[in-house]
Amino acid sequence: MNKITIAIDGFSSTGKSTIAKQLAKHLVYVYVDTGAMYRSVALYALQNGFISADHFNQEALILQLPKIELSFKFNGDLGYAEVYLNGINVEKKIRTLEVSSFVSQIATVSEVRKKLVEQQQKMGEDKGVVMDGRDIGTIVFPNAELKLFMVASAETRAERRYKELITRGDEVKYEAVLKNVTDRDYLDTTRKDSPLIKAIDAIEIDNSLLSIEQQFDKVLELAKKAIKSSN
Template identity: 65%
Template sequence: MEKITIAIDGFSSTGKSTVAKQLAKELGYVYVDTGAMYRAVTLFAMRKSYIDDDGFDKEGLVNDLSQIRLRFVFNPEAGFAEMYLNDENVEKEIRQMEVSRFVSQVAAVPQVREILVAQQQEMGREKGIVMDGRDIGTVVFPDAELKIFMTASAEERAQRRFKELQERGEEVTYAAVLENVQQRDELDTTRKDSPLVKAEDAIEIDNSHLTLAGQFEKILELYEGTKK
C-alpha cells in the first residue's frame, strides 16, 4: 500500500503526540515530534542563559544555532524515539514546566523555525511519516495527504497537563498550568512567522470529551478514508 504523509497540528496539550505515536505504530510509519525539537532548542537557550524571566537574547541564540545538534534515537523499552541534544538524552528534561514556559518564544524566532523546518522536511521526504506540531499542515508539509487539526478547551487541556506533571512529581498548581496554556495559545497563534492556524483542508477534531481510544479510532478511520 502506498505510504502517505500525515500532519497533525493543534494547540498545546491536545494529545497530538499521544495519538500520533499510536497511529505511527499501527501503520508502521515513522513518528516525528516536532515539539520536542523546539523544546530541545529552548533547553539549550536556557542552559546558555539566552532566555529567562528577565529577558530573551535572541541574537545570542541565533548566533549559536550552529552549536545545536538534534536527533531522535529509538528507545525499545519506551517504544518511541527520544530527543537527543548534542548527544545527550534530554527527553525527560524538555517535558518539564520550566521549558514549557519559554518554548513558544523560542519557536517564534524565524531563524530557529527555518532550520528546524528544513530538518523536518528532510525527515519526511520518503513519506510514510506521522508528524505533529503547530505548522506541519501549513508550512512543513502543505501537500500532506491527511491533515488533522486538534483542539480542546483551555481548561480541559490545562487539567490534562496538570495531571501529567503531577504524575512526574513536579510541584505545580492548576492555576499556573492554565496560565501557561493560555499564554502559549496567544504566542502560538499571533507570532509573525508560521502562526498556529488550521490549514484549509485540515479536519478539525475537538477532543474535549473524547477518550484516547475514541480519538484514535476516529483518526484511523480518516486515514482509511484516504485509501478509498
C-alpha cells in the first residue's frame, strides 16, 4: 500500500500535535512537529540574549543559525519523538509560556524559515509522514495527498493551553494565556513570509466541540480515503 504525506496546519493550541501523533502512531508513519523546531530556535535566541520583551537582534540570530542543530529522537515510553537542540533534550523547556510568547516573532525571520523548511522537506522525502505546523500544506508540502486545517475559538484554545500548563505545574493566569493565543494569531497570519493561511485544497476541521476521540475518528477516515485514492 502506498504511503502518503499528511499536512496539518492551523492556529496555535488547536490540537494539531495531538491529532498528528495519534495519526502517525496508528498509520505507523513518521511524525514531525515543526512547531517544536521553531520553539527550539526561540529557546536558543532566549538563552543567548538575542530576544527579550523589548528587543530582538535578528542579525545576531541569523549569524548563529549554522550553529543550531535540531533533531528528533523517538521516546518509547512516551510513544513519540522528542526534539533535541544541539544534542540536548529541550522538549519540556520549549513548551513554556515564555518561549510561546516569542516563537511567532522568530518565525517571521525569513532565514530561519528557509533553514527549517529545507530540513522539513528532507524529512518527508520518502512520504509516510505526518507533519504539523503553520505552512505545511502551503509551503513545505504543497502536493501533500491530505491537507487539514485545524480551527477553534480563541477562548477554547486558551482554556486548553491554560489547563495543560497548570497540569505541568506552571504558574500562569488564563488572561495571560488568552493574550498569548491572540497575539500569536495576529503575528502568524500577518507575517510577510509564509503567513498562516488555509491551503485551497485543505479540509477545515473546527474541533471546538469535538472530543479527542471524535476528532481522531473523523481524521482517520479522511486519511484512509486519501491513502486509498493514492493507490
